[in-house]
Amino acid sequence: GVIAFLARLEAQAREAAVKQEELERQEEKLTRLKRRVEELRLQRDELRAKVDLQEKGQHGKEGVVSESAQSSAQAVVEWKIKSIKAMLQIFYLTGVSGKLTKRGVCFCISTAYEGTYLDSYHVDLLTKPEVQIHRHSIPIFIPLEQIANKYLQTDIRRFLAVLSEHLNAYVGRRYQAEQLQEHFSELMEGPLQKNSLCNLLVFNYNVSRKSKAFPLNARLLYGDLCRSLPTEVTVTCTPGAPAALAELATAHSDLFRRVALHKAFRSFGTAEESME
Amino acid sequence: MDETVAEYIRRTVLKIPRGEIKMMLQKWGFLSEAQLQTINFHQIKENISQNVVQLCEENSADIKQAAVLDIIYNHIYPNKRMWSVYQMNKTGEEIEFFDLADFKKKFKRRLRSALINVTINFREYEDNAVWIRVAWGTPYTKPNQYKTSYVVYHSQTPYVFISASVLKSNLPLLCQALVFASNYHDIREMELRSHSLNSLKDIVFKRYSQYCISSQNYVSGFFHFSSQLLFPAADLRIIQENRNEKERIQRVNREIFGDGPLPKLEFAQYKLETMFKSHPKIDVLDKKEPFRCLVKFSSPHLLESLRSLAPAGMADAPLSPLLTCIPQKAKNYFKIRDKKGFFPESFVSP
Numbered sequence: 004g005v006i007a008f009l010a011r012l013e014a015q016a017r018e019a020a021v022k023q024e025e026l027e028r029q030e031e032k033l034t035r036l037k038r039r040v041e042e043l044r045l046q047r048d049e050l051r052a053k054v055d056l057q058e059k060g061q062h063g064k065e066g067v068v069s070e071s072a073q074s075s076a077q078a079v080v081e082w083k084i085k086s087i088k089a090m091l092q093i094f095y096l097t098g099v100s101g102k103l104t105k106r107g108v109c110f111c112i113s114t115a116y117e118g119t120y121l122d123s124y125h126v127d128l129l130t131k132p133e134v135q136i137h138r139h140s141i142p143i144f145i146p147l148e149q150i151a152n153k154y155l156q157t158d159i160r161r162f163l164a165v166l167s168e169h170l171n172a173y174v175g176r177r178y179q180a181e182q183l184q185e186h187f188s189e190l191m192e193g194p195l196q197k198n199s200l201c202n203l204l205v206f207n208y209n210v211s212r213k214s215k216a217f218p219l220n221a222r223l224l225y226g227d228l229c230r231s232l233p234t235e236v237t238v239t240c241t242p243g244a245p246a247a248l249a250e251l252a253t254a255h256s257d258l259f260r261r262v263a264l265h266k267a268f269r270s271f272g273t274a275e276e277s278m279e
Numbered sequence: 280m281d282e283t284v285a286e287y288i289r290r291t292v293l294k295i296p297r298g299e300i301k302m303m304l305q306k307w308g309f310l311s312e313a314q315l316q317t318i319n320f321h322q323i324k325e326n327i328s329q330n331v332v333q334l335c336e337e338n339s340a341d342i343k344q345a346a347v348l349d350i351i352y353n354h355i356y357p358n359k360r361m362w363s364v365y366q367m368n369k370t371g372e373e374i375e376f377f378d379l380a381d382f383k384k385k386f387k388r389r390l391r392s393a394l395i396n397v398t399i400n401f402r403e404y405e406d407n408a409v410w411i412r413v414a415w416g417t418p419y420t421k422p423n424q425y426k427t428s429y430v431v432y433h434s435q436t437p438y439v440f441i442s443a444s445v446l447k448s449n450l451p452l453l454c455q456a457l458v459f460a461s462n463y464h465d466i467r468e469m470e471l472r473s474h475s476l477n478s479l480k481d482i483v484f485k486r487y488s489q490y491c492i493s494s495q496n497y498v499s500g501f502f503h504f505s506s507q508l509l510f511p512a513a514d515l516r517i518i519q520e521n522r523n524e525k526e527r528i529q530r531v532n533r534e535i536f537g538d539g540p541l542p543k544l545e546f547a548q549y550k551l552e553t554m555f556k557s558h559p560k561i562d563v564l565d566k567k568e569p570f571r572c573l574v575k576f577s578s579p580h581l582l583e584s585l586r587s588l589a590p591a592g593m594a595d596a597p598l599s600p601l602l603t604c605i606p607q608k609a610k611n612y613f614k615i616r617d618k619k620g621f622f623p624e625s626f627v628s629p
Binding site for chain 1: 403484
């Protein structure tokens with residue numbers, strides 16, 4: 004009745020208020036960041052001015068600033084600019100973004116394969132007393148600890164790059180296996196044997212839907228966890244198979260090493276069509 | 280068909296809730312769809328199981344096929360068993376290429392070399408979990424299908440989930456076979472046990488929400504709650520006493536437990552190996568020996584109840600780290616000793 008209607012209106016009003024507050028918070032944050040950018044630009048310009056003055060052989064209004072101090076300050080600034088630029092490049096190229104947290108930084112690694120966005124993973128780092136991983140959503144079978152031991156203390160950028168490579172390659176391999184099972188199940192004979200990392204695939208398959216007498220057996224080993232193509236491929240045919248099939252097996256051994264699995268299977272279809 | 284197999288199938292079907300029997304038989308796939316049509320699944324379970332046994336007789340079921348039905352049952356109802364978590368270790372950092380066929384072969388070979396009279400079944404699932412069912416016999420008797428151990432292993436992880444049978448003596452054999460088959464060096468039992476297999480997985484694989492920073496949080500910045508949002512139903516005419524304290528408790532609780540669902544554990548056990556500290560003048564004990572005491576917290580959902588303690592006013596926030604460290608440390612069995620550097624000996628106030 005009326006009370007229920009009023010209650011609903013009240014709830015709607017509350018929701019709108021929450022959204023409004025959210026918006027206001029975002030805007031406030033945006034203006035804060037813009038102000039910060041301005042501040043940094045100002046600092047940069049000041050430093051540049053100092054450098055210019057230094058180069059012209061004059062002393063600035065600030066009095067006698069020793070040459071060595073100025074050049075080391077300059078060197079520090081240049082290093083900071085370079086590392087920030089490198090960071091931004093990483094963000095752009097590899098889908099890694101970061102945001103500062105109360106006690107450190109939280110990075111988000113977005114993965115993609117062939118233009119399809121796949122999973123996102125997070126790594127929450129603490130920066131004091133030393134850089135360490137606080138929390139993360141990286142799957143347990145990715146060698147996170149190994150990668151962290153190698154790079155986390157010395158080069159966060161490299162740590163993120165390597166971790167991102169592992170994750171992107173993993174989702175790529177997984178995507179190919181899933182595509183195979185989804186779209187080419189009528190060519191598969193029996194189950195697709197894989198593992199958590201999708202770095203070893205074993206399966207039996209036919210090249211055409213019609214002739215299923217002599218299935219081929221494929222064994223794909225992905226020796227490099229940062230790649231989504233296998234390093235070792237063995238394709239064998241069942242004993243008694245015609246010679247043409249044996250040739251095909253050899254050709255496929257090579258094909259699977261160069262071409263993504265689902266694309267390779269797609270090419271069977273077109274090859275079959277072109278033969279008819 | 281063997282008498283024992285028939286009886287085993289009959290008893291397994293009887294365990295299944297009546298509404299689920301058809302679905303499970305279909306998953307099993309041993310009886311054809313046509314055969315399943317002949318069963319009336321609305322009659323009493325006794326009769327259903329008799330029908331099933333008759334059909335299995337027609338198809339000449341053996342114990343391995345019957346065991347598959349048991350795996351399916353346990354996979355759908357894992358919470359009927361108590362699971363322990365074991366951790367395997369290996370030195371070296373070579374990439375693991377987990378070959379399932381190889382794993383199965385090695386496991387069977389190793390286990391059978393120690394004890395011939397075992398029934399071993401494997402079943403793989405889409406989440407890369409391998410379920411292993413082992414029925415144990417003795418050097419002189421056939422395997423007892425009612426004394427089974429279950430192992431769940433996700434490839435390329437160091438954790439194994441084991442639901443051992445009554446016969447604890449077979450556990451070392453099982454562990455040895457696992458280590459050998461998975462190319463690890465050794466295995467140790469973690470102090471983490473629960474009926475909820477998925478919760479155990481969530482804890483050791485770090486899959487639950489406290490560790491998964493949602494993209495929501497990530498994009499919109501800190502969680503800064505004004506009192507308006509904390510008490511959305513607040514009528515401005517109602518005055519909240521101790522609002523600041525309530526907000527503080529919510530905040531601290533959220534920092535410790537997060538917002539999302541927590542893994543399901545049924546208990547936490549603390550075994551004291553500390554010395555009783557009495558007033559020096561009042562010497563209660565003649566001998567100085569550790570105070571033998573076991574504190575056990577039980578609950579249908581322990582972590583959830585801990586999360587609600589402070590907001591309900593039953594305990595101070597933050598709670599004792601002995602309780603809040605359970606998911607991070609991945610253990611719910613603790614030994615508390617007197618030595619320095621270990622946990623402070625403070626309990627949650629009752």
